[in-house]
Amino acid sequence: MSTADSAPDFAGRTDFEDADRGLVAGPAHPRITAEDGRVVWDFGATAFLREDCPDTANPSLWRQSQLCARAGLYEVTGGGVYQIRGFDLSNMTLIEGRHGGAPTGGAALTLTLTEPQLLGALTGRGLDGIDRTGDPAVLTTLMSVLDEPDPGFAIVTP
Numbered sequence: 001m002s003t004a005d006s007a008p009d010f011a012g013r014t015d016f017e018d019a020d021r022g023l024v025a026g027p028a029h030p031r032i033t034a035e036d037g038r039v040v041w042d043f044g045a046t047a048f049l050r051e052d053c054p055d056t057a058n059p060s061l062w063r064q065s066q067l068c069a070r071a072g073l074y075e076v077t078g079g080g081v082y083q084i085r086g087f088d089l090s091n092m093t094l095i096e097g098r099h100g101g102a103p104t105g106g107a108a109l110t111l112t113l114t115e116p117q118l119l120g121a122l123t124g125r126g127l128d129g130i131d132r133t134g135d136p137a138v139l140t141t142l143m144s145v146l147d148e149p150d151p152g153f154a155i156v157t158p
Contacts, residue, residue, distance in 0.1 A: 008059070008060060008063070010053075010059060010063060015063070015067055016066075016067065019067045019070050020070065021074075022074040022075040022076055023070075023072050023073075023074055024072065024073040024074060024075055024082070025072055025073050026071060026072040027043050027071050027072060027086075027087070030042070030043055030044055031043065031044070032087065041087060041088055043071055043086070046065070046069035049062070049065050049066045049069050050066075068086070069086065070085060070086055071085060071086025071087060072084075072085060072086065076093075080095060081093065081094070081095055082094040082095075112130070112131040117129055117130050
């Protein structure tokens with residue numbers, strides 16, 4: 001927009017390209033359920049946002065909702081910063097450290113692991129040797145929403 005009075009260019013797709021940049025993988029399952037089977041997050045609940053904006057909705061809010069409804073694991077930078085987006089109302093940032101790290105006071109869970117340990121966890125070889133501080137149930141919840149590991153999945157690093 002060039003001025004505060006002009007309308008946004010809704011035909012432009014740059015916002016969507018930016019929002020999708022770095023997508024590594026989308027959700028493995030259409031819903032996240034609690035241990036008792038209750039649905040706690042349903043990715044299909046926002047499917048209506050794929051449609052054109054109805055006359056009864058504000059076009060700017062509709063577009064913002066479309067952008068926020070994107071979900072998956074995203075590589076934010078080539079320097080080891082990833083985000084898990086759209087799995088609830090917040091995002092989770094994962095930072096690949098080169099020399100370990102100190103636990104953050106307010107973190108629900110902090111993992112300190114090497115690249116081989118991360119690759120082992122992602123390919124189903126377990127969590128041996130990974131230092132964990134905080135609530136270990138957070139890791140169990142995270143692992144429960146991921147696909148079964150595929151040992152044939154290629155992980156390419158610089």
